[in-house]
């Protein structure tokens with residue numbers, strides 16, 4: 001892992017009377033590789049490395065007994081700051097508050113809708129679920145099964161057009177007096193103009209309090225473009241990283257933080273409906289570093 | 291003319307970065323560039339392309355065994371596109387006049403069987419299922435039985451998504467494979483791992499661990515209709531010598547294409 005790799009360079013650095021820029025640059029090259037191998041998007045890597053370089057030079061790393069460790073710590077701190085920025089609880093002050101889930105196909109939106117509903121219901125909120133996915137076979141059934149599992153009402157939207165479905169589901173939510181309505185949407189690709197127009201239209205129809213990007217933690221370099229494009233059409237207020245129970249380094253998380261500045265709120269840690277945790281920036285930063 | 295074709299160091303670096311952004315991985319990106327540089331008899335782009343083609347595993351055209359049924363086990367991480375791909379493959383083979391039966395061995399996920407049954411209906415295949423929560427190996431066993439008794443050309447087994455770090459589920463997969471083999475010697479004739487085209491370097495660990503328990507013989511890469519280039523395929527093919535059989539380019543029955551290495555290499559070239 002990165003700490004071991006840098007251990008060797010640190011050893012080399014310690015031998016010198018003062019740490020020159022070339023020794024630091026060797027360390028930074030190793031870091032660059034490690035971050036790329038962890039699926040951090042290249043533009044984000046460049047930004048991070050230049051930050052670390054500046055801070056390492058400023059910190060006069062040479063004075064330390066363990067210069068390599070100091071540089072790693074600077075990187076870890078930078079990652080933590082980037083990931084941990086703007087932590088705040090979900091904004092659910094309206095009745096009903098709408099949470100809109102968006103993302104690529106198969107990211108885990110439907111499962112996450114169930115997890116989120118369970119968490120909020122456990123917190124004492126009156127939650128309802130709805131799906132405006134009219135394309136994927138048995139998509140609405142899937143969410144209905146989850147709703148039943150956690151004893152949360154499923155409100156069916158009318159018709160087969162996502163915007164009309166969202167509208168009618170919201171009306172039902174108002175009538176039912178629920179506090180939170182979680183809206184599950186169909187997966188989509190950001191280069192699909194029609195579907196990107198659709199998510200923007202659904203967003204306009206339900207005016208959500210929270211717009212959460214559901215992102216598979218194993219996403220590679222395109223996490224940057226995907227986050228950028230979704231954020232452009234529907235300004236995200238948060239992100240949920242899924243499938244973190246796999247041995248994924250999760251560098252995609254940094255793309256979200258870097259591009260949108262939105263906080264990663266939660267992580268999915270398994271397939272079960274209770275496999276859901278609040279995001280821990282420091283711990284996740286450590287995981288990206290390997 | 292050859293001198294005009296040569297690239298500056300900056301251009302090579304730009305190419306290396308393009309490969310990194312395409313999810314080729316840093317080692318592969320470096321290797322593509324350093325190998326291509328050595329091929330002085332070729333201009334840069336053709337040289338890069340030829341290195342890529344060498345990394346892509348050759349595949350024998352025909353994966354069908356001499357006797358029917360051809361048994362195919364579909365595996366992969368959660369949400370990669372297994373169930374949808376099964377629908378597409380079934381439709382393709384139905385179009386060739388083949389009779390297809392599909393086993394709903396994802397007995398765990400909400401509405402998994404319902405989802406598969408829609409694809410079975412749309413593709414004109416037949417479904418074998420048991421109750422939610424049934425033993426996946428038992429469903430696979432039953433499906434093979436039906437496939438043989440009914441004289442089907444193709445038997446496909448859909449499995450639940452799983453992450454390679456889940457020991458219990460990886461053992462379950464090993465058991466499904468064993469039971470298929472017990473049901474029909476020689477089966478499964480093919481085991482294809484479905485990989486999401488947007489996956490980063492984790493794809494390598496996925497393929498490595500799945501292959502150890504399931505004996506993977508091929509790959510299907512999905513969602514290449516998006517922004518992802520799927521560059522990790524070079525590593526998967528080179529390291530595991532697994533051919534990419536098909537790619538998914540959308541969500542409907544027709545959105546499946548045979549993998550074309552040359553066309554794929556072109557999409558990766560800067």
Ligand SMILES: Nc1nc2c(ncn2[C@@H]2O[C@H](COP(=O)(O)OP(=O)(O)OP(=O)(O)O)[C@@H](O)[C@H]2O)c(=O)[nH]1
Pocket residue numbers: 103104105106107108109110111112133136139185186187188242243244245246267268269270271275368369399451452453
């Ligand atoms: N291991 C693991 N699996 C997960 C997690 N979250 C979701 N999944 C699984 O990922 C797969 C896809 O989840 P879905 O909820 O269907 O994804 P989706 O985004 O709604 O998919 P589309 O609606 O088709 O775009 C399912 O097998 C889920 O059980 C997680 O945190 N860990």
Ligand SMILES: Nc1nc2c(ncn2[C@@H]2O[C@H](COP(=O)(O)OP(=O)(O)OP(=O)(O)O)[C@@H](O)[C@H]2O)c(=O)[nH]1
Pocket residue numbers: 105106136187189366367368369370371372373374375396399402449450451452484512513514515516537538539540541545
């Ligand atoms: N854009 C695009 N979407 C795809 C492609 N293949 C599958 N999908 C979508 O990806 C999502 C997940 O597909 P599934 O077939 O449910 O994936 P799976 O691997 O069976 O998922 P689990 O059984 O939950 O592990 C669905 O929304 C599919 O429509 C593809 O090639 N392109």
Ligand SMILES: [Mg+2]
Pocket residue numbers: 109110111133139184185186187
């Ligand atoms: Mg869904």
Ligand SMILES: [Mg+2]
Pocket residue numbers: 372373374396402449450451
């Ligand atoms: Mg499936």
